[in-house]
Amino acid sequence: MPDKPVALVTGANQGIGLQIAKDLVTHGFTVLVGSRDLGRGEAAAKEIGPGAIALQLDVTDHASVAAAAARIQGEFGRLDLLIQNAAISNTGLQPGMSIEEYSKSTRPSVVSLAEMRAVWDTNVFGVLAVYQAMLPLLRASPVSRIVNVSSGVGSLTINSDPAFHYRAIFSPVYSASKTALNAITVAMAIELEPEGIKVSAVSPGYTKTNLNGYQGTETLEEGAREAVRVALLGRDGPTGAFTRWQGETIPW
Ligand code: NAP
Numbered sequence: 001m002p003d004k005p006v007a008l009v010t011g012a013n014q015g016i017g018l019q020i021a022k023d024l025v026t027h028g029f030t031v032l033v034g035s036r037d038l039g040r041g042e043a044a045a046k047e048i049g050p051g052a053i054a055l056q057l058d059v060t061d062h063a064s065v066a067a068a069a070a071r072i073q074g075e076f077g078r079l080d081l082l083i084q085n086a087a088i089s090n091t092g093l094q095p096g097m098s099i100e101e102y103s104k105s106t107r108p109s110v111v112s113l114a115e116m117r118a119v120w121d122t123n124v125f126g127v128l129a130v131y132q133a134m135l136p137l138l139r140a141s142p143v144s145r146i147v148n149v150s151s152g153v154g155s156l157t158i159n160s161d162p163a164f165h166y167r168a169i170f171s172p173v174y175s176a177s178k179t180a181l182n183a184i185t186v187a188m189a190i191e192l193e194p195e196g197i198k199v200s201a202v203s204p205g206y207t208k209t210n211l212n213g214y215q216g217t218e219t220l221e222e223g224a225r226e227a228v229r230v231a232l233l234g235r236d237g238p239t240g241a242f243t244r245w246q247g248e249t250i251p252w
Contacts, residue, residue, distance in 0.1 A: 012034050080138075150202065157251035207223030
């Protein structure tokens with residue numbers, strides 16, 4: 001068995017995932033840099049330096065997910081950490097459409113089911129597909145953990161509060177995909193509790209990335225830190241938690 005712990009970060013070729021991969025290498029992990037475009041994954045791995053290895057992985061493509069799991073099995077025989085970070089917020093705004101207009105177009109009464117399915121395919125079904133493929137590898141590790149990168153926008157409790165300023169943008173597309181991700185995080189944590197494999201959801205906060213047209217206010221370092229903090233919690237760390245930076249609990 002390799003001495004260094006082995007981590008897989010999905011969607012690690014840019015944004016928060018790339019920063020998480022950098023931070024994990026600094027903490028002594030061998031990091032598999034998941035990227036749906038192998039060339040971009042290789043560029044990211046080169047930028048990170050020794051300890052980072054590009055891995056082609058499109059979470060919506062069954063063959064890609066299976067091939068990634070087979071490669072990890074062949075090269076490492078186990079996985080100590082799985083960070084499910086890959087996500088999309090939409091399938092591409094129409095030319096000239098503002099964020100406000102897009103937001104109105106995703107209200108439940110008018111939302112495109114095709115748009116919703118496409119986002120959920122990545123953010124929800126993709127996460128479950130990667131979980132199923134990687135679980136045998138996580139089970140082969142003496143201590144393993146899963147961190148699902150969610151968002152506070154998926155919190156039903158927060159969005160049910162009439163005083164919450166941003167509840168008008170709670171939509172069946174991105175926001176509810178994170179609500180569903182939270183739900184399957186709880187299901188995974190319950191399933192794996194008897195085996196001691198920890199599963200948590202984290203929220204990075206509003207971070208300046210491609211996902212929001214670089215409108216976010218947090219830096220990549222700030223966006224990555226809760227996922228990394230939770231990833232480094234040892235065998236005794238909690239499971240089934242939903243937190244933001246400093247372990248602050250977010251209501252489901
Ligand atoms: P980002 O810069 O757009 O990065 C998203 C990553 O996911 C990219 O590497 C992207 O690959 C990848 N991805 C998308 N679809 C994929 C697929 N089918 N298979 C594999 N990879 C795929 O966005 P980010 O802000 O860093 O987002 C990272 C995570 O943080 C997401 O889960 C997001 O929901 C969450 N989050 C972000 C914020 C924020 O303010 N930024 C707030 C709360 C939660 P490509 O480069 O090929 O597109």
